[in-house]
Amino acid sequence: MSLGDELxxxxxxxxxxxxxxxxxxxxxxxxTLRAIEQRYRRTGEDDEVLAKxxxxxxxxxxxxxxxxxxxxxxLSTVLQQALEAGTTARFELRTGETLSGRVRWxxxxxxxxxxxxxxxxxxxxxxxxxxxxxxxxxxxxTSEVSETSEV
Amino acid sequence: xxxxxxxxRERKKLSLNQLASKSGISIAMLIxxxxxxxxxxxxxxxxxAKPLYVNEWDINPRSAPPxxxxxxxxxxxxxxxxxxxxxxxxxxxxxxxxxxxPAPARSTQVAHLLTLAARFNIDRAxxxxxxxxxxxxxxxxxARFWNxxxxxxxxxxxxxxxxxxxxxxxxxxxIDGFELAYLQAQQxxxxxxxxxLFNGQTFEGTVAGFGPYQITIRESGGDEIxxxxxxxxxxxxxxxxx
Numbered sequence: 001m002s003l004g005d006e007l008x009x010x011x012x013x014x015x016x017x018x019x020x021x022x023x024x025x026x027x028x029x030x031x032t033l034r035a036i037e038q039r040y041r042r043t044g045e046d047d048e049v050l051a052k053x054x055x056x057x058x059x060x061x062x063x064x065x066x067x068x069x070x071x072x073x074x075l076s077t078v079l080q081q082a083l084e085a086g087t088t089a090r091f092e093l094r095t096g097e098t099l100s101g102r103v104r105w106x107x108x109x110x111x112x113x114x115x116x117x118x119x120x121x122x123x124x125x126x127x128x129x130x131x132x133x134x135x136x137x138x139x140x141x142t143s144e145v146s147e148t149s150e151v
Numbered sequence: 152x153x154x155x156x157x158x159x160r161e162r163k164k165l166s167l168n169q170l171a172s173k174s175g176i177s178i179a180m181l182i183x184x185x186x187x188x189x190x191x192x193x194x195x196x197x198x199x200a201k202p203l204y205v206n207e208w209d210i211n212p213r214s215a216p217p218x219x220x221x222x223x224x225x226x227x228x229x230x231x232x233x234x235x236x237x238x239x240x241x242x243x244x245x246x247x248x249x250x251x252x253p254a255p256a257r258s259t260q261v262a263h264l265l266t267l268a269a270r271f272n273i274d275r276a277x278x279x280x281x282x283x284x285x286x287x288x289x290x291x292x293x294a295r296f297w298n299x300x301x302x303x304x305x306x307x308x309x310x311x312x313x314x315x316x317x318x319x320x321x322x323x324x325x326i327d328g329f330e331l332a333y334l335q336a337q338q339x340x341x342x343x344x345x346x347x348l349f350n351g352q353t354f355e356g357t358v359a360g361f362g363p364y365q366i367t368i369r370e371s372g373g374d375e376i377x378x379x380x381x382x383x384x385x386x387x388x389x390x391x392x393x
Binding site: 108 | 210327351
């Protein structure tokens with residue numbers, strides 16, 4: 001789950017407040033939270049900003065940093081690689097379940113997973129995926145990106 | 152039975168200005184549509200149907216021209232006296248100006264023409280032969296004509312673009328291309344889907360409809376439930392284990 005998805009999830013659990021209200025509470029510039037929530041690329045580089053948001057939502061900063069590494073484009077890369085290779089991929093969901101199977105298609109909102117063995121295609125919502133096994137090259141890329149400015 | 156645009160607009164008590172702002176079509180264009188001077192294209196029919204609260208087929212694409220208002224009759228009075236011709240100033244004959252020489256082609260036009268010709272493997276010499284004169288002697292109008300000719304040729308040879316009606320959702324959880332196709336297929340097939348939400352709650356039903364951020368399902372009892380996309384973790388056809 002990307003940082004943006006996690007923040008929207010947290011916002012929903014905090015009464016579904018408008019991003020501007022959260023920004024005001026956290027003392028952030030208008031549009032900061034909205035930008036993080038909407039982005040597909042890696043975002044939320046500034047730990048100070050994340051710490052302020054974490055304080056408002058009463059969650060540890062490390063949790064937000066964890067989701068920062070799982071940005072939406074990183075998931076897209078994994079899905080595309082799994083689709084091209086035709087290999088089995090594993091995804092951990094927010095429900096606590098782990099789904100594995102072959103990726104048949106993916107788009108910006110969801111992906112179709114053909115489960116191992118028999119069973120109908122599962123349409124998994126991307127915002128429900130908490131974690132996925134990241135290939136080594138993506139880990140390297142992620143660490144490289146974190147050293148440079150935001151993509 | 153389709154009705155004329157003006158009839159529908161007046162029935163809804165909308166002014167031309169109001170309809171223009173609601174539909175996004177200019178007043179001048181609306182007047183032409185209402186007078187029947189121009190046929191309303193399908194895209195504009197759709198834009199007009201919404202503010203008029205009608206279906207697009209309820210609007211007559213070609214309105215009947217309005218009847219011309221009767222001319223007010225002039226009250227019969229004494230005939231006007233003829234104007235005295237002598238008082239009018241005599242018109243002086245206009246001096247004939249020599250015709251202007253045609254403006255030469257701009258250097259950018261010539262450069263563009265050479266670029267366009269190069270796409271068809273026509274070099275400068277061949278181009279000049281086709282035009283019938285050196286490029287330096289080309290006039291502005293001629294350059295415009297030849298550029299237009301090449302542009303049309305390019306447009307004709309270009310393969311037609313495939314119309315893709317894809318409107319990407321604003322929020323990341325929105326329904327995108329593949330999921331849209333999947334849901335449409337399941338809706339048409341009347342397939343029973345099993346939904347699992349973030350909190351573990353499950354729902355089962357056929358797809359009654361869906362928007363960018365919601366899916367409405369009809370349960371076996373006939374009840375309809377709208378599920379927020381953000382709350383859904385995954386779904387599949389009912390009957391299989393996740």
